[in-house]
Amino acid sequence: MTGTVTPFPAPRRASAPQTEGSAMSPSSVATAVEPLLDVRGLTISLPDGADRPYAVENLTFTLNPNEILCVVGESGSGKSMTAHATMGLLPKPHVKVTGGELLFRGHNVFTMSETEQRALRGGRIAMVFQEPMTALNPLKKVGDQIEESLRVHTSLDKAARAARVVELLTQVGLPNPADLSKSYPFRLSGGQRQRVMIAMALACEPDVLIADEPTTALDVTTQKQILELIRSIQAERHMGVMFITHDFGVVAEIADRVAVMQHGKLVEIGPARQVLNAPTHPYTRHLIASVPHYIEHRADFTKSGDALLEARNVNKVFNVGGGFLRKGRQVVAGDDICLTIHPGETVGLVGESGSGKSTLGRSIVGLMTPNSGQILFKGQNLLGLKRREFRPFRRDIQMVFQDPYASLNPRHKVGDIISQGPVAFGEDKGKALTRARELLQLVGLDGSAADRYPHQFSGGQRQRISIARALAMDPTLLVADEPVSALDVSVQTQVLKLLDDIRHRLNLSMLFITHDLRVAAQVCDTIAVMRRGKIVEIGPSRSVFGDPQHEYTRTLLDAIPGKAWEIPAELLAERAGHSAGGHPS
Amino acid sequence: MKTSSGFWAAYARNKGAVFGLLIVAVVIVLALFSGVLFPESPWEMVNAPFLPPMSDGALLGTDTLGRDIAAGIAHGARMSLWIGLVSTGVALLIGVSLGALAGFFGGVVDDAIMRFTELFQTIPNFVLAVVLVAIFTPSSTSIVAAIAIVSWPPLARLARGEFLSLRSREFVQAAITTGQSNLTIIVRQILPNSLSPIIVSASLMVATAILLESSLSFLGLGDPNQMSWGYMVGAARTVIRQAWWMSFFPGLAILLTVLSLNLIGEGLNDALNPKLARKGR
Amino acid sequence: ADPARGGTMNIIVQPEPPMLQLGLNQQGPTQTVAGKIYQGLLTYDEKLDPLPSLAKSWTVSDDGLTYTFKLHENVKWHDGKPFTSKDVLFSTTKFLPEVHSRARANFARCESITAPDDYTVVFKLKEPFPAFIRAFEVASAPMIPAHLYEGTDFRNNPANATPIGTGPFKLKEWVKGSYIHLVRNEDYYKPGLPYLDNIYFRVIPDAASRALALESGQVDQSQYNDIEPFDVARLKEVKSLNFTTKGYEFVAPVSWLEINHRVKPLDDKRFRKAIMYAIDREFIRDKIWFGLGNVASGPFNSSTKGFDSSIVPYAKNVDKAKALLDEMGLKPDAKGVRATVKLMPMPYGETWQRLGEYLKQSLKQVGIAVVLESTDVAGWVQRVSNWDYEITTNFTYQYGDPALGVSRTYVSDNIRKGVMFSNTMGYSNPKVDELFAAAAKENDPAKRQAMYSEVQKVLVDDVPVVWLLEMQFPTFVSKKFNNVITTGIGVNESYESVYLSKP
Amino acid sequence: MAGLVPFLAGRMVKAVVILFAIVVLNFLLVHAAPGDPAMVMAGEAGAADAKFVEQLREQFGLNKPLHEQLMTYVGTVAQGDLGFSYRQQRPVWDLIADRLPATLMLTLSAFVVALVGGILLGTLAAINSGKWSDSAITVVALLAYATPIYWVGLMLILLFSVSLGWLPAFGFETVGAGLTGLDRLGDILAHLVLPVFTLGLFYMAVYARMTRASILEVRDMDFVKTARAKGLRESRIVFGHILRNAILPVITVAGVQGGHLIGGSILVETVFAWPGIGRLAFDAVLQRDYQVLLGIFFVSSVMVIVFNILTDLVYTLVDPRIEVAK
């Protein structure tokens, strides 16, 4: 519809000053270079009963050719809604664009006919979604799904389309593209699926690529590859990329310009260097201050006394997919694992998805039985204990779970949730409730929270409740399985602080499981790196991060996005002053 | 969890469900006050046989023996509701207990229970119901038992599914790590959370049970001492050409009640499952 | 119109007969179908006097002991073999005594059965038994081909599946669950007969469906209980159909409330009388059977030999009933209940169910509470025959003669546990036993009548069962067909002379 | 499908185990009832003496101890023989085989009609969700779902056979019409219309509602968003992406119900005098014809199992994620 693709041959970095200037005065852009997308006063209204009237309010920004615009902001700030509005994908009929215009190369998309919009969609503007696992039709071969795009937007014949599919798959770096195009999505890993999504988006050589948190669901190493892929393709084709993320590391890695959103409003936009290093808006400053810092400078832990917990040669193998008359596949989740935790020590267990971190954690709290090995708690082997025999140890070993939404029974009051454990051990109900209120205060909530239900709390508050529940048992060892992965960065920081604080106060030992090395660096005395069920490296944090011995550890560290960027020192200072629960909004 | 006012708001958004609730309320009132509205036994031959509706003293007409159809419908409401509710209750008891055990314990227990369930699902259930009632001679007890026996397997599967998925939910694991007993976990932690879909299917099952009872009566396998709608249609179907009203009104009563229960089921589904509630309908 | 050959008749058959070997099975539907295939030596007119069938003539000696039958000489079985006295001997001495309980009892009265020649058979009785002449109808004593059954296991003989008789129609095809197709027997011994080419018996399980099928002309005839009583009035109005209740004189059923005398207070005849007075049998006839039947005055159907027309039937009288109960000392309690009894209606269709519901309401009026029990056929037979019941409804066929079909219900030597249609009430009155026994062997008609009259009076006073109706069955036949119901056997006849009017 | 043979073998073993359990269960259940076939035959014969009943019992093998009867029965069933109905004087298998085609014709036609009609209507309702056509379909489906099946049958007979005279009301074909070839087929089809519609209506309602709900669920899924983002036409999105995914739960339920249609056809067969297995079963119950009843149970259980296996196979065709075997 809008004519041919206009290439902008200028190299990527070279265009930076130009856009930098344009960000200061948007109106001057039009004269210098026509923006691909020009969003003016976009307002999207939400249906009655939603948490706020507008998903996005009076949003104005541009996306130029040959640049990566990163949109950041916490969950619910309206990032996805903006992207969906651009694609004409808002959930009809209750979420509607009620104001503003969106110009694609000068044509208002909102006033176009449905046919024109369709030609734009997937043809000129393409999109990659966050969840690679669900974004592909599970019942169609991936090649066919890519081909479908070509069929709609090009006049290529069948053979040409097939060739193009293979070409695209090759371009996104997938092995065996010809075979792979005949595979169903379920056979591909998350990273591979995301590559397929990108191939699909690139099929018709779009001018604009919108990527909505395309790497959030992936491992760091995979994330690194995908980021590199997007950046190289963008450079090659001089596309305009709108990249949505909440990870400032990613922003530092790839952004040319950054837009910061909060509660549906654009609070700050500007060149990456400026926003990252000299943010002006308080919210941006707050966000950046919350970013977990790569290496925290903490004192080395000195071990004292006997090990509190010792795992010896623990092995665990899962049989997956087996059934009647059938042998399944075997997955090794624990391979000769040895690990010790001393009183007062926090051991971090890091590694990529599926490496067996949770398996080990769950074995320690007795939710899972390893095939062999020993888990000694104060010298007593917990493995092989019957349910009844294990019970006394429940008081000593407690767990904090990953998902603050799933780990609290939605039908019970917070007070009950916290006191149920002690009551099960024979404590008087009234006493347990009193103690629950004290604990709630300890974790920074009001005692009255005990009479409310979990759904009345935010994610961060719920995670505090989870922690209070664990503490109610007066444990000596806390196993925390990704306790902050589901939380926004600013909340994440608060919870981590709380954990750190409590552990010092109560002299708790902790096994801290995470896949985020930056988080691990922040709280752990000792780091154990896991890969495919094996601990490949274990040692004091400082040495593991500063002088990694194992090849895999190095790969992991290398994959952390935005390492080159240092959080401005003034913001780090500001962060130290944050009180738990405080929030500038 | 939703607060109760939120529940009602969500429920009331579905107009059909409100309509259903209204009809069922009428039926319940009819059942409760049948003795007051029609003090005579519904079996009493109070009038000339074959009186069409609106004739003197017989609002909805009389049947082949001169019994009042309106009285029959009022008294029949009691039986139909009773059969529907009790058999659903029994089916719930069997189904949810078995499903809960299977889903919670998994492994061998699950396998054994599910094979047992499969066994019952493999026998065509209406045939089984007919045979059971015939064998144990028709009475309200045998009818309730037969309906319950053929209805529990889907509930068991449903409960098992819920328990299976809830069992690995983190709040259940948290309960395990805080040392709560299996029984507490099943009853206090998992059951309340699995209730929504179970309530929805139970409300639908009441409807199915009423239909099933009427079908058994149609085949002459009803309780001879209890007036029920199913019996009335079954007894009158043979004279449908001479006296349409004899099977029409009780048939309508069944239809409306079953329909309403289905509407209620949908309303509950919308209200208890907020994800669906938001969807356009 | 003159009879002419040709035509197809469609007749309802319900339920589907289990088999068509009439010797082995005498259910109603079996009789109706197999009555066209098999034949007996005699048949009976509406007065129940004998008519020739396979026997062309017969004589009875004056002492009533010797019965001599002459057979038709040119009769052939459907497989072409000739029918002779050998077959009669085989049937009456071997086959039927082995498998047919009624025939067994009848022929057990014979001292000898002989065949002087191929076409003569002589029955010699041990003592006089005037009812014997009524034991030769096709279902009571069907003639079975000796050449197929002699020396075999009768019940498992493969020939049972392909019945071979002498009748005017042969089995062509039986599609189970659907229809039975009979075709004309071209070699029938009466030249030119039968007229019809085909008879289809159609299985239609649902009562409403049967009525519609009759109405729409899909079938031409219904009999017995095929049409529910409430449909009768409507079908009577249908122009294309003839209606009759004739043709059931031989079976002549009387229905009653069967009462278990072993249960208190049912053993008291005042209680049984109270029940008699509590019910309105006219209402039962008019509103439940829709006018089909007559109020039964006593144990004998009015078409059965020996019936005494002077007996006055009981009439509804609630006061008398209450008085009788008072006399027994059964006083009403707070709810007005004097006694509670269990009633198990006969599981033979809805009408009986309605009757049960009516009785429950009627007896309530005099203070007898009734709990209805329901069963299926199997359970009912088991419970009644094992005396495990209080009150049930029942009816029996009288087979034309009190000695064949009436006395069995009341005589005390027929109190036999586990046997259906025996004296399951446990009623025992030596006087009744004596009168029935003497009458059965009395050759003098006048003396016999006197004894039967007396026994009727005794029984009516004792009320061993509460008689309800002399039942009538409606027969609907399409007006296109003639000569259909001609004898006391009615629809079970051979239909050799039924013919189709030319349109 | 290289894994097909081991898959089928596995399913067979499982089926045999279940069938064995069913045979035993049914046998015990049926024998728990009061009365036996000899009694019924005696009752229906209108007269019976003890010898008659004894003879029948002996002939039926009813005089043996129960466990012996069970052993004998299981033994014969294992040999593929469903026993002999003394009541009807024919092998049970013959009786069932006579009726099976009529029932299969009825139930399978009803099944196909219900499935195709239901999916179409459900799809129509879902893509028009919120509009009047959606409401109309939903209301009709609900009504069909809530109306007793025999009532529908009677009303249809009243309307189409009695009042309008368009279609025959009873039976499988016009008896004695001597039709052959295409005429006979047409005749049977005419007889088939009303019962198939009656039986199919209920299930059609079930599938329509399921399809609608399933589509509404699926259409909010991520991959549908992907398809939209590709700029596909709405029709292609519905048929190429949504429907295929939405149909999976319908297939599951349909597979279960398909096997159970035999049971559901009892009522329809009664109303329409359809000479099928459902009616045979009901008669057999009343007559305590154990052998026939057990045979029918057996056959219908086999049907259910076959349907389940078929469903699984269809499922693997539609859903590549499910692998028949490793």
Ligand SMILES: Nc1ncnc2c1ncn2[C@@H]1O[C@H](COP(=O)(O)OP(=O)(O)OP(=O)(O)O)[C@@H](O)[C@H]1O
């Ligand atoms: N389908 C919907 N119906 C109603 N409200 C919605 C819907 N989807 C999102 N919202 C609301 O719109 C607002 C913006 O949501 P949006 O998905 O754009 O956030 P986001 O910035 O992408 O967050 P995240 O980082 O969690 O993806 C939120 O308040 C959210 O609750």
Ligand SMILES: Nc1ncnc2c1ncn2[C@@H]1O[C@H](COP(=O)(O)OP(=O)(O)OP(=O)(O)O)[C@@H](O)[C@H]1O
């Ligand atoms: N209950 C189970 N049954 C079968 N396989 C399992 C089970 N639990 C875990 N696994 C498998 O064991 C391996 C290790 O799983 P685990 O949950 O310990 O990984 P993880 O390191 O915690 O990963 P993540 O970061 O994704 O949580 C994975 O391949 C997983 O699929």
Ligand SMILES: [Mg+2]
């Ligand atoms: Mg988002």
Ligand SMILES: [Mg+2]
């Ligand atoms: Mg994990």
Ligand code: NI
């Ligand atoms: Ni803050």
